[in-house]
Structures are given as C-alpha cells and as structure tokens.
Amino acid sequence: MRYLSWAYLLALFAFILLPVVTLVIFSFQDGRLPVPPFKGATLDWYREILTDRALMEALANSLIVALLSALVALTLGFLAASGLARVALPGSVVMRGLLIAPMTVSYLIIALGLLQMFNKVGIRPSLLATGIGHVVINLPLCFAILYAAIGEHQKSALKAARDLGAKEWQVLWFVAAPMLTPALAAAFFLAFTFSWDEFIIAFLLTRFDVTLPVEIWSMLRSGLSPATNAVGSLVFLVSVIVVVALELTLFRKGSK
Amino acid sequence: MTADVHIKAVEHRFKAFTALHRVDLQIGAGEFIVLLGPSGCGKTTLLSIIGGFLTPSEGQVLIGGRDMTHVAPKDRPTTTMFQDYALFPHMSLRDNVGFGLRMRGVGRAARNAKALEMLEMVGLADKAGRRPHELSGGQRQRVALARALAVEPDVLLLDEPLGALDLKLRRQMQEELKAIQRRVGTTFVHVTHDQEEAMAIADRIVVMNHGRVEHCGSPEEVYLRPRTMFSADFMGETNRVPVTPSGGGVSSPLGPLAIAPAEGMLCLRPENIGLAEGFSLGRATLVEAAFYGSYHRCHFRPLAAPDMLLTAHLPQGAHPGLGDEVELFGRNPAVLASEAA
Numbered sequence: 001m002r003y004l005s006w007a008y009l010l011a012l013f014a015f016i017l018l019p020v021v022t023l024v025i026f027s028f029q030d031g032r033l034p035v036p037p038f039k040g041a042t043l044d045w046y047r048e049i050l051t052d053r054a055l056m057e058a059l060a061n062s063l064i065v066a067l068l069s070a071l072v073a074l075t076l077g078f079l080a081a082s083g084l085a086r087v088a089l090p091g092s093v094v095m096r097g098l099l100i101a102p103m104t105v106s107y108l109i110i111a112l113g114l115l116q117m118f119n120k121v122g123i124r125p126s127l128l129a130t131g132i133g134h135v136v137i138n139l140p141l142c143f144a145i146l147y148a149a150i151g152e153h154q155k156s157a158l159k160a161a162r163d164l165g166a167k168e169w170q171v172l173w174f175v176a177a178p179m180l181t182p183a184l185a186a187a188f189f190l191a192f193t194f195s196w197d198e199f200i201i202a203f204l205l206t207r208f209d210v211t212l213p214v215e216i217w218s219m220l221r222s223g224l225s226p227a228t229n230a231v232g233s234l235v236f237l238v239s240v241i242v243v244v245a246l247e248l249t250l251f252r253k254g255s256k
Numbered sequence: 257m258t259a260d261v262h263i264k265a266v267e268h269r270f271k272a273f274t275a276l277h278r279v280d281l282q283i284g285a286g287e288f289i290v291l292l293g294p295s296g297c298g299k300t301t302l303l304s305i306i307g308g309f310l311t312p313s314e315g316q317v318l319i320g321g322r323d324m325t326h327v328a329p330k331d332r333p334t335t336t337m338f339q340d341y342a343l344f345p346h347m348s349l350r351d352n353v354g355f356g357l358r359m360r361g362v363g364r365a366a367r368n369a370k371a372l373e374m375l376e377m378v379g380l381a382d383k384a385g386r387r388p389h390e391l392s393g394g395q396r397q398r399v400a401l402a403r404a405l406a407v408e409p410d411v412l413l414l415d416e417p418l419g420a421l422d423l424k425l426r427r428q429m430q431e432e433l434k435a436i437q438r439r440v441g442t443t444f445v446h447v448t449h450d451q452e453e454a455m456a457i458a459d460r461i462v463v464m465n466h467g468r469v470e471h472c473g474s475p476e477e478v479y480l481r482p483r484t485m486f487s488a489d490f491m492g493e494t495n496r497v498p499v500t501p502s503g504g505g506v507s508s509p510l511g512p513l514a515i516a517p518a519e520g521m522l523c524l525r526p527e528n529i530g531l532a533e534g535f536s537l538g539r540a541t542l543v544e545a546a547f548y549g550s551y552h553r554c555h556f557r558p559l560a561a562p563d564m565l566l567t568a569h570l571p572q573g574a575h576p577g578l579g580d581e582v583e584l585f586g587r588n589p590a591v592l593a594s595e596a597a
Contacts, residue, residue: 164356
C-alpha cells in the first residue's frame with residue numbers, strides 16, 4: 001500500500017508538471033523545432049526573445065497592466081468589504097451577491113460585454129481597456145477574500161478606533177489595513193497572477209499595444225519554435241516567483 | 257475630565273423587540289455606576305446608546321448638559337472599554353494607548369509621554385514596546401483601560417470588561433478599577449451581570465430587567481432594601497414569607513411576627529436569620545447543614561409551617577445538631593408588595 005501511494009503521488013506530480021518541464025527543457029533546444037529528440041542545450045532562444053523589441057514591450061505592458069489592475073481591484077475590494085462588514089444595510093446580502101457574481105461569468109462573456117460597452121462610450125481597445133477588464137474580473141475575488149477575513153475581532157477593533165476619535169479614512173488606514181495585511185497580500189498576488197496570465201479579455205480589448213499572452217499567441221500563429229518555449233518559461237518563472245512570495249508572506253503569518 | 261450623564265425617556269426598539277422602555281437615569285459627575293441585570297435586560301443597549309453606537313428610537317442623552325443623542329462616538333467625550341479588549345494587534349502597547357491622542361493630532365513625543373504615564377498607572381510601563389499578543393488576559397485588560405483613559409474622557413463606558421477573567425483575577429481587577437476611578441475622577445458606567453462585582457465596585461447600582469430600571473441605589477440600599485421582588489432575588493438569595501398586617505405587627509404562616517404592619521412578601525437574606533437578636537421567627541428544626549468556609553448554610557423547617565424551608569447562614573462553629581429544635585430570629589426585614597414573579 002505504501003509503495004502504491006508513493007507511486008500515485010509521483011504519477012500525479014508527473015501529470016501536473018510534465019507539460020511545464022517539457023516546455024522548459026525544449027526552450028534550450030539547439031535546433032529549429034521544440035520536439036524530441038533533444039539535440040543539445042543553447043541559450044540562443046533566450047537571447048533572441050530578450051532582444052525582441054515587440055516581445056519585451058508586451059512583457060512590460062503585461063507587468064504594468066497586472067500591477068495597476070491588481071492595485072485598483074484590491075483598493076475597491078477593500079473598501080467594499082470593510083463597508084459591508086461595518087453596517088447591515090437593507091439588501092446587503094443582495095449587494096454581496098452582486099459583487100461576487102462576475103466570478104461566475106466566463107471571461108469571454110465579460111470581454112464581449114466590455115467590448116460593446118467600450119465601443120458605445122468611445123474607449124478604444126487599448127491597455128487601459130484591458131486593465132479595466134482585469135479589474136472587473138479581479139474585484140469579486142479581492143472582495144470575497146477580504147470580506148471573509150474581517151471577523152468579529154477585526155470589527156470590534158475598528159469600533160474601538162472610531163470610539164477613540166479616528167475618522168473613517170484613519171480607521172481604514174491605521175487599523176483595518178494593517179490588521180488585514182495577510183488577506184490583502186493574498187488578494188493582491190492572486191489578482192496580479194490572474195491578470196498576468198489572462199488572454200481572452202486582453203485579446204479582445206487590445207489592438208496595437210498588446211500584453212504578453214496576446215504576443216505569444218501571435219508568435220504561435222507563425223508556427224512552433226523553441227523561442228515560444230523560452231517565453232513560456234519566463235512567464236512561468238514570474239508566476240513561480242509570485243507564488244513563492246505569497247507563501248512567504250501568508251504562511252509565515254499563519255504559522256505564528 | 258468628568259461629566260454628568262442624563263438619560264431622558266430613552267426608548268429603543270430593534271424591529272419588533274423593545275430593548276428599553278422609557279428609561280430615565282441621572283448619573284452624577286465622577287460617579288461609579290454599575291448597570292446590572294440578566295442577559296437581555298437592556299443594559300448593554302443602554303451603554304451603546306451612551307457611547308453613541310446606537311441612536312435611541314426616542315428620548316435624549318445629555319452628557320455634561322449637552323445633547324449628544326445624534327453625535328457620533330468619535331465626537332463624544334466618552335470612550336469604551338470593550339469586552340474582548342479590542343486592542344490593535346499590530347501596534348505596541350505604547351501605540352495602542354497613544355492611538356486616541358494621535359487621532360486628536362497630538363505630536364509623537366507628547367503622546368508617548370502620556371501613553372507611558374497611563375501604562376505606569378496600570379503597572380505595565382516596562383512592557384510599553386511589547387505587542388498585545390505577548391500579554392496575559394488581565395494585562396490586555398489593563399492596556400484597554402489605559403487606552404480608553406489616555407484621551408481623558410468625561411465618561412468611561414465599560415462593557416462587561418471582566419467577563420473573560422478568572423475569579424481571582426476578576427476580584428483583583430475590580431479593586432484596581434475602583435482605585436483608578438477614584439484617582440482619575442472620571443464618570444464610570446460599568447455593565448455586568450455579576451451582582452457581587454456590582455456591589456464591590458459601584459457607588460450606585462442600577463438593576464435592570466426587561467428593558468426597565470427596577471431599582472437604582474447604593475449597594476446597601478439595593479441589597480438590604482430592595483424595591484422589587486426581581487431586584488431582591490437578583491441581588492442574592494432570599495427567604496420569602498407572605499405577611500398581612502394584624503394588630504401592631506403582621507401575621508404569617510410562621511405565626512405573628514413583631515415587625516411594622518405591612519401587606520406583601522417578607523424578604524430575609526440568609527445571613528439575616530440567626531439564633532439570637534432581632535424579632536422571633538418561631539421555633540424550627542434543622543434539617544440540613546453544610547460548611548461553606550466562612551459560614552454554615554443551614555436549612556430549617558419551621559414548626560408552624562412544616563412545608564416551608566428557611567435558609568440561614570450561621571457563623572462558623574455555631575450551628576445546632578441535625579434535628580435539633582431552636583428558636584430563629586430575623587433582622588433587616590424588607591416587605592415588598594407581592595407580584596406575579
């Protein structure tokens with residue numbers, strides 16, 4: 001039984017990680033095609049993509065969009081969560097439901113809706129439009145994480161702060177935000193990665209300046225190349241860094 | 257530093273439930289008032305109304321003569337010490353205590369000095385740099401007190417602050433609270449359901465039940481001369497004997513008693529029944545006795561009314577043997593109009 005469960009664990013990890021491992025290995029392929037056999041290692045493809053202007057611009061765009069949209073989603077989610085946690089308004093259940101609802105809608109539908117709406121109000125497909133789209137998908141996530149993190153303990157500390165003379169912005173800045181740091185970090189990193197990886201909304205809402213996933217897609221149209229593997233590996237590396245940062249900030253706090 | 261509080265005909269309703277029925281209460285400046293009652297009696301609602309966390313459905317709250325009914329908590333001259341302490345976990349004790357001053361725009365040096373002075377008062381000055389999670393429950397309690405007093409409120413509101421502490425620590429904190437209140441002179445309004453705690457610390461006790469004030473008076477008055485059956489029972493154990501006037505005294509199931517003529521229920525505390533002194537309660541048999549350390553708790557069956565049991569607390573070493581027949585005497589009689597209770 002013992003060996004069987006170890007075997008199962010290994011099979012499971014292989015299933016999950018093999019595609020990524022293959023991707024990374026063949027990004028070093030010394031040849032024209034990222035398929036077996038492996039002909040030897042080279043860093044040529046990395047040199048090629050790192051000197052590719054369009055690709056590097058897309059990478060920078062992705063970083064900016066992910067960073068700003070995550071910050072906006074986090075701020076809005078934080079304000080909504082602390083507001084709804086503070087007072088019981090008539091219909092606050094409905095309001096919570098409405099805030100979380102976009103999570104259940106597919107990105108494609110959201111993207112189509114935004115595309116039509118932006119057309120009407122005259123916002124051209126651009127990084128700004130994509131950023132707004134990413135706020136739309138990440139706000140429910142940030143709200144849900146933060147709302148769940150505000151317990152009785154937090155509520156009563158917030159009440160004490162008001163009692164001691166704090167204005168509402170001071171309550172949020174000096175007490176609520178520091179007390180919710182782990183949840184804020186979790187929400188921010190998740191929102192960041194979701195925006196960083198997101199393709200459908202970015203594809204439909206960008207035109208000249210594109211984000212990295214859209215650029216990779218256009219590379220793929222011209223056929224497989226170890227260069228796309230190299231880009232994929234870099235994207236994967238960024239995601240890994242974010243996840244490790246998340247582990248370090250959150251699970252450190254949790255174990256204390 | 258201190259102010260009187262005037263509650264004028266305050267009524268509060270939560271949807272269909274009326275938590276407070278036209279409560280009137282005058283609290284003097286510098287008084288230590290305890291709101292006492294069972295859970296659901298409206299004491300916490302009343303405290304929240306004084307603190308500004310609730311706006312009463314009707315009536316007015318005046319603090320220091322100014323109408324505060326619709327003023328937000330942050331703009332009232334009150335601070336609250338919460339049941340769960342509500343300390344800020346991410347701040348040192350110094351910053352916790354100095355928080356209220358910081359919100360009032362006091363500079364860092366001045367507020368740190370004040371915070372240290374307050375921590376000194378509660379005996380925690382050496383821990384100013386620590387975080388709340390490094391402290392014990394009793395110490396957190398003291399920090400909460402220091403934090404609430406650092407802004408020099410006119411009125412300090414205490415919401416069952418000692419509820420989470422063990423008995424010994426609670427007794428010790430009661431004494432400290434009382435001493436600190438004398439020192440700072442601030443009006444304290446303290447909520448509890450523990451009548452011993454109320455008697456230990458209060459200048460005046462407000463006994464509440466079902467959203468009404470049952471009795472308001474000094475601990476002695478409330479305990480020895482209760483105005484209602486509810487406050488008589490809530491403040492401690494009582495023996496009840498129905499009485500009716502007859503001649504110069506009263507008649508009762510125990511026979512004629514030599515007390516002022518009155519109609520109602522005679523209430524006698526167990527420690528006010530003894531073997532000598534006072535008015536005779538007639539002869540009775542000891543049916544059960546237990547030693548409680550500072551007294552013997554004895555149950556007597558009166559000869560005149562064998563279906564009744566009188567509970568008496570007799571001094572150490574001074575109780576008759578089981579089955580012995582003795583004459584009982586009562587002191588400090590209180591006759592209350594009987595009610596359906």
